[in-house]
Amino acid sequence: MYGYAGKILRINLTNQTIKVEDLNAEWAKKYIGGRGLASKYLYEEINPKVEPFSPENKLIITTGPLTGTSVPTGGRYMVVTKSPLTGAIACSNSGGFFGAELKAAGYDMIILEGKAPKPVYIAIEDDKVEIKDATHLWGKLVYETTDLLKQEYGDKAKVLAIGPAGEKLVRIAAVMNDYDRAAGRSGVGAVMGSKNVKAIVAKGSKGVSVADEQKVKDVVASKIKIIRENPVTGEGLPAYGTAILVNIINEHGIFPVANFQKAYTPEADKISGETMAKTILTKKHACFRCPIACGRVVRLKDGKEVGGPEYETVWSYGANCEVYDLNAISEANYWCNQYGLDTISTGATIAAAMELYQKGYIKDDEIAKDGLSLKFGDPEAIVGWTIKIGKREGLGDKMAEGSYRLCEAYGAPDLSMSVKKQELPAYDPRGVQGHGLVYATANRGGCHVRGYLISAEISGIPQKLDRFSTEGKAEWAKIFQDLTAVIDSLGMCLFTSFALGLKDYVDLMNAVCGTDYTEETLLAAGERIYNLERLFNLKAGIDPSQDTLPKRLLEEPIPEGPSKGVVHKLSDLLPKYYEVRGWDEKGYPKEETLKRLEI
Amino acid sequence: MIKVKLFATLREGRENEIDFEFFPGINGRFILEKLAIPEKQVAIFLVNGRDYSLDEPLSDGDVIAIFPPVGGG
Ligand code: SF4
Numbered sequence: 181m182y183g184y185a186g187k188i189l190r191i192n193l194t195n196q197t198i199k200v201e202d203l204n205a206e207w208a209k210k211y212i213g214g215r216g217l218a219s220k221y222l223y224e225e226i227n228p229k230v231e232p233f234s235p236e237n238k239l240i241i242t243t244g245p246l247t248g249t250s251v252p253t254g255g256r257y258m259v260v261t262k263s264p265l266t267g268a269i270a271c272s273n274s275g276g277f278f279g280a281e282l283k284a285a286g287y288d289m290i291i292l293e294g295k296a297p298k299p300v301y302i303a304i305e306d307d308k309v310e311i312k313d314a315t316h317l318w319g320k321l322v323y324e325t326t327d328l329l330k331q332e333y334g335d336k337a338k339v340l341a342i343g344p345a346g347e348k349l350v351r352i353a354a355v356m357n358d359y360d361r362a363a364g365r366s367g368v369g370a371v372m373g374s375k376n377v378k379a380i381v382a383k384g385s386k387g388v389s390v391a392d393e394q395k396v397k398d399v400v401a402s403k404i405k406i407i408r409e410n411p412v413t414g415e416g417l418p419a420y421g422t423a424i425l426v427n428i429i430n431e432h433g434i435f436p437v438a439n440f441q442k443a444y445t446p447e448a449d450k451i452s453g454e455t456m457a458k459t460i461l462t463k464k465h466a467c468f469r470c471p472i473a474c475g476r477v478v479r480l481k482d483g484k485e486v487g488g489p490e491y492e493t494v495w496s497y498g499a500n501c502e503v504y505d506l507n508a509i510s511e512a513n514y515w516c517n518q519y520g521l522d523t524i525s526t527g528a529t530i531a532a533a534m535e536l537y538q539k540g541y542i543k544d545d546e547i548a549k550d551g552l553s554l555k556f557g558d559p560e561a562i563v564g565w566t567i568k569i570g571k572r573e574g575l576g577d578k579m580a581e582g583s584y585r586l587c588e589a590y591g592a593p594d595l596s597m598s599v600k601k602q603e604l605p606a607y608d609p610r611g612v613q614g615h616g617l618v619y620a621t622a623n624r625g626g627c628h629v630r631g632y633l634i635s636a637e638i639s640g641i642p643q644k645l646d647r648f649s650t651e652g653k654a655e656w657a658k659i660f661q662d663l664t665a666v667i668d669s670l671g672m673c674l675f676t677s678f679a680l681g682l683k684d685y686v687d688l689m690n691a692v693c694g695t696d697y698t699e700e701t702l703l704a705a706g707e708r709i710y711n712l713e714r715l716f717n718l719k720a721g722i723d724p725s726q727d728t729l730p731k732r733l734l735e736e737p738i739p740e741g742p743s744k745g746v747v748h749k750l751s752d753l754l755p756k757y758y759e760v761r762g763w764d765e766k767g768y769p770k771e772e773t774l775k776r777l778e779i
Numbered sequence: 780m781i782k783v784k785l786f787a788t789l790r791e792g793r794e795n796e797i798d799f800e801f802f803p804g805i806n807g808r809f810i811l812e813k814l815a816i817p818e819k820q821v822a823i824f825l826v827n828g829r830d831y832s833l834d835e836p837l838s839d840g841d842v843i844a845i846f847p848p849v850g851g852g
Contacts, residue, residue, distance in 0.1 A: 410848075411822075411847060411848035412848050412849060412850040413850075415788060415847075415848075416787060416788070416847065416848065416849045416850065416851075417850070417851060419787070419788065420787060421851070422851035423851070424787055424849050424851050425849065425850075425851040427786045427787075427844075427846075428786065428823065428846055428849055431784070431786075431825055431828060431844040431846075432825070432828055433828045444828075449795070452786075453787075453851075454786065454787060454790060474851070491851050634850075635850055638823070639822065639823070639848065639849060639850045640822060640823070641848075641850060644830075675850070675851075678850040741828065742825070742827060742828015742829065743828065
């Protein structure tokens with residue numbers, strides 16, 4: 181097999197056994213790799229009804245066939261498991277360097293099974309794989325854990341780790357790698373914690389063999405050229421990072437403020453990518469083989485130089501908590517990375533707590549001991565509560581369950597701005613109808629990277645769609661969702677899709693792997709993956725009534741700003757979407773659809 | 780008066796916000812010309828938060844936001 185390492189590392193933590201297996205080539209053909217192939221393994225190997233924190237759940241860390249190759253942004257890996265936040269299938273994606281190193285060590289995938297009797301870490305140096313005692317690392321923050329392991333294994337070793345949040349089963353805990361890159365969403369870090377696995381160290385010396393070296397060279401060069409010449413990937417993202425979006429989204433009046441109570445703020449520019457570039461930015465960061473370099477490095481007020489916040493984080497802690505202070509946001513971001521927390525869900529959960537406080541559900545005496553306020557706009561609060569969530573301390577213990585369970589505990593679940601219990605990201609769907617449909621139907625719950633329709637509805641890529649219209653959006657949602665499943669499964673960064681199209685991904689896949697995918701068959705693989713995830717969720721007991729949005733977004737019009745007066749028209753969109761997907765009117769994939777997709 | 784807000788790379792060498800005196804018939808194309816912004820650098824042209832044509836006349840009090848091609852996430 182070209183592109184693929186062809187091997188899986190299966191580690192049973194209960195019995196402390198390590199097995200190397202051949203990758204299932206037949207499945208790889210149908211499900212590509214990465215997100216798709218790991219979903220297939222999970223689907224076949226666990227009962228979707230399993231309790232996410234039980235030893236019967238599995239945690240799969242997977243690369244794609246293009247991970248570790250010379251393909252631009254080919255450094256991605258994914259964490260696939262059953263989510264403790266949503267109960268749905270989780271697939272969290274991260275860049276950095278760990279994924280490429282794992283591949284270089286000779287593995288496409290690690291499957292973690294069972295539960296270690298005491299804290300362990302896993303050390304992988306090519307064929308030498310060991311389960312090691314991690315008592316000395318347990319309780320440590322992510323940076324220190326990473327430093328200690330690098331001291332032991334050398335600087336070339338790449339480290340994936342959880343922080344204290346994952347250890348304490350915080351349902352919004354992330355898996356971190358290379359210090360501050362995160363497989364952030366759906367609480368995958370807590371599943372790793374439930375297995376008593378603190379970290380994985382990878383060091384590899386094997387290359388990835390490709391089908392036709394000259395062809396790969398030529399195809400890669402031509403795609404890099406497209407990426408470099410594209411104004412988004414060649415100019416906007418490198419210059420300003422993802423926070424370039426702050427002003428754009430705000431000027432369209434879809435920038436959620438105060439837990440989605442408003443959708444516009446006159447203060448947005450204080451926390452924009454433009455302002456970041458002029459103030460706290462010290463340098464840019466690129467993941468493995470990435471010509472885009474959207475990552476930011478910033479200097480905090482206390483002098484620390486750390487990974488800077490992404491757009492989503494600038495929003496979740498910024499406008500969503502009404503804190504227009506880049507230093508406080510960057511500090512909250514830093515503590516998320518240290519404790520191993522998802523910045524979207526953590527910021528959004530704090531915002532939900534702030535609204536619970538504002539509405540009188542949480543009273544002053546309840547938080548008196550915590551010594552922190554829950555007032556919108558308090559910069560100390562966003563930093564302080566982040567740490568308390570990471571430690572499960574005081575009210576932070578309740579917040580560690582995520583915004584849905586928090587709001588439900590106070591009898592106000594409607595104040596959680598989530599879908600399938602996962603916090604929504606930084607775009608108010610009322611002013612972007614297609615994007616809202618993707619929120620409602622995303623297989624991992626509230627999420628923007630399962631079909632980023634903002635690209636078409638706001639940026640006009642690949643073509644401009646009327647953001648307020650429902651016309652054609654069901655079809656667009658399907659194409660975006662299926663194409664995203666392809667890109668994730670290849671092991672490339674989704675941001676390449678601002679410049680590249682389906683044909684480019686086909687070229688790259690075929691050049692590296694020597695396969696004969698066409699645009700049609702590769703996109704069909706994406707559709708297959710999407711449907712398989714759906715089946716997992718249905719079997720897990722997530723019925724289609726959960727394909728919905730928070731009540732506020734369906735019933736309360738946006739109160740002010742450029743998108744004033746609109747609600748999300750989900751009920752106009754959903755029946756059409758089910759039809760386009762080949763699902764019955766209740767939202768279950770039809771027999772004939774599964775047959776067509778060979779599932 | 781018409782308020783024009785510039786973003787991202789369009790700010791390079793220009794103010795972030797510029798006010799224009801209103802006159803009947805003033806439109807986006809006139810403003811781009813005055814600001815020396817080539818049309819191909821403009822991906823999003825918003826008037827009061829809504830997409831708008833460069834040729835259509837503006838109204839007194841309009842707020843304009845101009846963006847180069849951008850994406851993120
Ligand atoms: S575009 Fe950004 S997130 Fe994607 S691989 Fe490059 S640096 Fe990493």
